[in-house]
Amino acid sequence: HMKLRRNGFNGPSPCFPLGNTTDIMASMTKTNASKDGINHDIHSRVFPYFASWQKSFGKVFIYWLGTEPFLYVADPEFLKNVSGQVMAKGWGKPSVFKNDRKPMFGINGLVMVEGEDWVRHRHVITPAFNKANLKEMACLIVESATKMLDGWATQISSGNPEIDVEREVITTAGEVIAKTSFGISYESGRLVLEKLRALQTTLFKTNRFVGVPFAKFLCPNKSLEANKLGKEIDGLLYSIVEARKVESQNITKNNNKNNDTHHRQVHNDLLGLLLKESSSNGVGAVKGGRSLSTRELVDECKTFFFGGHETTALAISWTMLLLAMYPQWQVELREEIKQVIGDKEVDATLLGGLKKMGWVMNEVFRLYPSAPNVQRQARGDIKVGDRTIPNGTNMWIDVVAMHHDPALWGEDVNQFKPQRFKDDILFGGCNHKMGFLPFGFGGRMCVGRNLSMMEYKIFLTLILSRFSFKLSPTYNHSPAIMLSLRPTQGLPVLFQPL
Numbered sequence: 001h002m003k004l005r006r007n008g009f010n011g012p013s014p015c016f017p018l019g020n021t022t023d024i025m026a027s028m029t030k031t032n033a034s035k036d037g038i039n040h041d042i043h044s045r046v047f048p049y050f051a052s053w054q055k056s057f058g059k060v061f062i063y064w065l066g067t068e069p070f071l072y073v074a075d076p077e078f079l080k081n082v083s084g085q086v087m088a089k090g091w092g093k094p095s096v097f098k099n100d101r102k103p104m105f106g107i108n109g110l111v112m113v114e115g116e117d118w119v120r121h122r123h124v125i126t127p128a129f130n131k132a133n134l135k136e137m138a139c140l141i142v143e144s145a146t147k148m149l150d151g152w153a154t155q156i157s158s159g160n161p162e163i164d165v166e167r168e169v170i171t172t173a174g175e176v177i178a179k180t181s182f183g184i185s186y187e188s189g190r191l192v193l194e195k196l197r198a199l200q201t202t203l204f205k206t207n208r209f210v211g212v213p214f215a216k217f218l219c220p221n222k223s224l225e226a227n228k229l230g231k232e233i234d235g236l237l238y239s240i241v242e243a244r245k246v247e248s249q250n251i252t253k254n255n256n257k258n259n260d261t262h263h264r265q266v267h268n269d270l271l272g273l274l275l276k277e278s279s280s281n282g283v284g285a286v287k288g289g290r291s292l293s294t295r296e297l298v299d300e301c302k303t304f305f306f307g308g309h310e311t312t313a314l315a316i317s318w319t320m321l322l323l324a325m326y327p328q329w330q331v332e333l334r335e336e337i338k339q340v341i342g343d344k345e346v347d348a349t350l351l352g353g354l355k356k357m358g359w360v361m362n363e364v365f366r367l368y369p370s371a372p373n374v375q376r377q378a379r380g381d382i383k384v385g386d387r388t389i390p391n392g393t394n395m396w397i398d399v400v401a402m403h404h405d406p407a408l409w410g411e412d413v414n415q416f417k418p419q420r421f422k423d424d425i426l427f428g429g430c431n432h433k434m435g436f437l438p439f440g441f442g443g444r445m446c447v448g449r450n451l452s453m454m455e456y457k458i459f460l461t462l463i464l465s466r467f468s469f470k471l472s473p474t475y476n477h478s479p480a481i482m483l484s485l486r487p488t489q490g491l492p493v494l495f496q497p498l
C-alpha cells in the first residue's frame with residue numbers, strides 16, 4: 001500500500017480486510033433501473049463506484065478488492081506507456097480472478113495462462129482461425145442462423161411477433177461454437193452450455209468478495225455450487241474429448257467409405273488442433289515445449305465454449321437494440337446488403353464489402369462493449385516515467401469508461417453515430433489509438449476476433465434480409481456486468497417479415 005502511495009497513486013481509502021468492496025456493494029444497491037428512457041451514457045450505471053472515484057481521483061487510481069490492490073486505468077496514454085514496457089508473455093492475469101473463475105475457465109485456458117505456457121497455447125490455437133477455417137465456419141454459421149430465423153418466422157406467422165433476441169442469439173451462438181470449434185452437434189454441447197450459464201449466474205449474480213481473505217467461508221453455498229458445476233462441466237468435456245478421439249480413429253479406419261452420417265466439420269478445428277498437440281508426438285509446439293496435458297485440454301475447451309459464444313451473441317443483441325431504436329440504419333444496412341450480397345449466398349469473402357455494417361458494429365462495440373474491461377497483473381516492477389507499478393499489482397482497464405469519455409470522442413460521445421467510423425474505420429475518430437479496445441490490446445488481443453466479426457456480419461445480414469423490427473414496449477433498459485455486459489432483463493423485439 002505504502003509503495004503505491006509513494007509512487008503517487010492515490011485512491012479511496014481501503015478498510016482491512018474488505019478493501020473497498022463494501023463501497024462497491026453500497027454503490028451498486030443505489031443504482032436502480034432508470035425510468036428515464038434509454039440512455040447510452042451507461043458508465044455510471046454499470047460501474048457507479050468507478051464513476052464516482054474518477055471524480056475524486058482522476059483516470060488512474062488505486063482501489064482494493066479485499067487485500068488485493070488494483071490499479072484502475074481509464075487513461076489511454078497511461079495505458080500506452082505501461083503496455084510499451086511489458087511484452088505479451090510478460091503479463092500476468094490477476095491471480096484472484098483465476099481462483100474465482102477457475103470452475104468457469106480453468107487456470108490453463110488461453111485467457112488465463114501466462115508466460116511460456118501462454119506462448120505455446122497461443123501458437124497451437126491461432127491456426128484454428130486461419131482463412132480456410134473461417135470459410136468453412138461461415139457455412140456452419142449460415143446453417144445455424146437460418147434455422148434460428150426459420151423458427152422466428154414460424155412463431156411470427158402464428159401471431160406472436162415478440163422474440164427475446166438475447167436468449168435466442170446466445171443459444172444459436174452456442175450451437176455455432178459447438179460445431180465450429182468442437183465438431184459436435186448442439187445436443188452434445190447443450191449440457192455444457194447450460195451448466196456454464198448456471199455457473200455464470202452463481203458466480204456473478206450475488207455479492208462478490210473477490211480478494212477478501214477466506215471469502216469462500218463468507219459464501220460457502222456459492223463456492224460449493226460453483227465447484228460442483230465446474231466439476232460437472234469438466235466431466236462433460238472429458239467425454240466430448242474422448243468421443244472425438246474415438247471418432248477420429250474411426251474416420252481414419254473408414255477413410256475410403258463415404259460416411260454421410262457424419263456432420264459437416266471444420267478441417268483442423270480447434271479441438272482437432274488441441275488433440276493433435278496433446279498426443280505424445282505433438283508437432284508445432286514451441287521448441288523445448290511439452291505437449292498439452294489433458295487438464296490443459298479441458299481448460300482450453302471450457303475457455304472456448306464460454307468465451308467463444310457469449311461475447312459475440314451480446315454484440316449482435318446490442319446491435320438489435322440500436323437498430324430497433326434507429327430504424328433508418330436498418331434501411332441503410334438493408335440497402336448495402338442488397339448491393340453487396342444481392343441474391344448470392346452469404347460467404348466469408350463477400351462480407352468484407354459490408355462497410356456500413358462495419359461502422360455499425362464498431363459503434364455498438366464502442367457504446368456497449370461486450371467485454372467491458374481488460375485485466376492484467378504485473379509480474380515484475382513496471383517503470384512508467386518516474387513512477388513504479390510494483391510487482392503483483394493488478395490492473396483493471398475500464399473499457400466502458402474510455403469508450404464513453406467525451407475527452408476522447410467529443411461531446412456527442414453518448415450518441416449512436418456509426419458514421420464516426422466512416423473515415424476512420426479502426427478508431428472512429430477517437431483521439432487516442434488506445435481509447436477504443438473492444439478486443440483488448442497488444443499480443444494478448446482476442447484470438448477469436450475474426451470469427452466473431454464474421455459471425456456478427458452473417459447474423460445481421462440474414463436477419464435484416466428477412467425482417468424489419470422495432471423494440472417491444474416491454475423492454476427494460478438494464479445493462480449490467482455479469483462478467484460480460486448484458487441486457488439483464490432480456491431484449492424483447494417485435495418482428496415483421498419483409
Ligand code: HEM
Binds near residue numbers: 311312373374444446
Ligand atoms: C464480440 C466478440 C468478442 C469480444 C468482444 C471479445 C473480447 C475479448 C477481450 C477483451 C479479450 C482480452 C484481451 C486482452 O486481455 O487484452 C479476449 C481474449 C480472448 N478471446 Fe475474445 N472476444 C470475442 C470473441 C471471441 C471468440 C469468438 C473467441 C473464440 C472462439 C474468443 C476467444 C478468446 C480467447 C481464447 C482470448 C484469450 C487470448 C489470449 O490471452 O491470448 N473471443 N477477447
